[in-house]
Amino acid sequence: MGFDAAFARGLAWRVAALITAIVALTLSWRVSGLAATRIVAALAVVGATLALWVYVLRTNRVLARFVETLRVGDASARFDIGGGSGFAEVAEAFDTALARLRAERHAGTEELRFVQALLDDAPVALLVIDQTGAVEPHNKAARRLFGEATGARPEDYAAYGASFAARLERQGAAEETLLLNIGGRAQRAIVRTAQVSRLGASVRAVTVQPAQGAFDTVEMAAQTDLVRVLTHEILNSLTPVTSLAATAAGLLADPELGSDPRLDDARLAIGTLARRAEGLSHFIEGYRAISRVPEIKRQRFSAAAWADELAQLFKAEWPDLSLEVRVEPADLSLDADLDLMTQVLINLLRNAVDAATSFTPDPRIALNIIRGPDGESWIDVIDNGPGIPPRLRQEIFLPFFTTRAKGNGVGLNLARQVVVAHSGTIEVVDGTEGAVMRIIMP
Incomplete structure (x- = not known):
């Protein structure tokens, strides 16, 4: 590069000057009467030696400074060196190298910031x-x-x-x-x-x-498939039994068969079988609702207005009871299927009323719709009934599971299906008394 030639020229003429001064000094010593010349020649040797020393030392200092800059990682240094003899070129080369180092360091820093932001979020x-x-x-x-x-x-x-x-x-x-x-x-x-x-x-x-939401979704899908298969197989097996029982009951009802007591017993048995088979068919058909995944049609609506509507429905069905309603904040809104969630809340309120009225002469039911600590919405149905034992808090959401004599084990499972389809959760939480059914909606 240009620095090589310039540095070589500068070094060459300084060495040549030193050699010339040394030759002149040597010759002056051989000729008598040249004392002044010897002094001048000696000074020339000293000057040429000093010039060569400074020239080499200056180069070493520039290189040492560049190496030190790299050692301490100071990419902001600048090498603005004048004086010709190629030092401008070497300064430019060093500045270019440091500029590249700064660019690479900046790119690395930006990439690190990106990775940190990606990881943090x-x-x-x-x-x-x-x-x-x-x-x-x-x-x-x-x-x-x-x-x-x-x-x-x-x-x-x-x-x-x-x-x-x-x-x-x-x-x-x-x-x-x-x-x-x-x-x-x-x-x-x-x-x-x-x-x-x-x-x-x-x-x-x-x-x-x-991953509770994902597990709930998989579990609900497995339950749905299981119920679909069971109800299909049971109905397939029960249909001919129901048909044959009805046919046999019709044949035995013919008055021409006489009044043999044994025929009366047969008529009673076949009639009972026909009624029970038909009732069982209707019962199983009711459970098939569990196997139909609800279709969610979301809309945004006011939680306060929805709570007022639920309170009116509650009063129409249970005029002798009061429903305590709390909505916080007042402008809270929900993004959900209004019709399906209304049906879920009616079922939960009905369960709360049944539990409270069968347990205490002073039943109290409350509905709270509030914003949770992480920005989600909490919908709580609270009663002062006997509560739900911890060992049953997961089982009550299973298909066909019920603790009530007249229950069919469908309501809470369907409620869970609707909530899970909204990417939410439904669970029993500890309260001051009775039971607290909590729906958490994102």
Whole structure:
């Protein structure tokens, strides 16, 4: 490059000057009477030596400064060197190299910011456990999900579940489904653990993905398929029985057969069989409603206006009871299928009335529609009945399960289907008295 030739020329004439001065000094010593010439020649040697030294030293200093700049990572340095002899070219080359370094560093920084933002906004909670066992929530989802943790050790997360705290303690990669206590609710979550390297140290990255909604959807689909198959097979087998029983009852009703007591017994037995078979057919047809997945037609509506409508329906069906209604905030709105959710709430209110009126002479029913702590909507139906034992709180939503003599086990299962189809959840939560049925809508 230009610096090579310029530096070589500068070095050459300085060396040549030094050699010339040395030759002149040598010759002056051989000729007598040239004392002044010797002094001048000596000064010339000193000057040429000094010029060569400064020239080389200046180059070394520029190179040393460039190397030091790279060592400390100061990409903002500038090499504005004048004086000719190729130093402008070397300065330009160094500035170009540092400009490229700055560009690469800027690109790396921007990419790191992008990855950090992507990680921070990821919907899956990420915990990082270092080699000392300290647990650090590493993104917004983790800080939101585990905001109640008061420490940084695995045991400090026991409030979310003993099995989860034990998972944080254990080494090694794994993937499992755990039951976590999140926001006072038991929810299933997929927990994955991986070993990764961080600044030369091995750390564990733990992702926690609440998946209760997905599990509810799969479970409801499995129940729907099961009920569809069962009702289809049972009806196929029952249809000929019903037909033959009705035919036999019609034949035995013929008065020409006489009044033999044995015929009377046969008529009674066949008539009973025919009625029970027909009743069973209607009963099974009623359960087939469970196998039909509801079609959701969403619309946004006022929670307060909807609560007033429910209160009017409640008063029309139970004029002797009062319904306490609370909507907070007053301008709260819901995005749901109004007709289906109204049917769900009517069923829940009916269950609440049955429980309260059969348990206490002073039944109280309440409907609360409020905004939850995470921005979701909570719809609570509250009664002061006997409550629901914890061991039955999951079973009551199963098809055909009922604790009432006149119940058929369909209402709560259908309610759950409608809520799950809205990507929500329905559950029994602890209250001050009686039962609290809570629907959580996104």
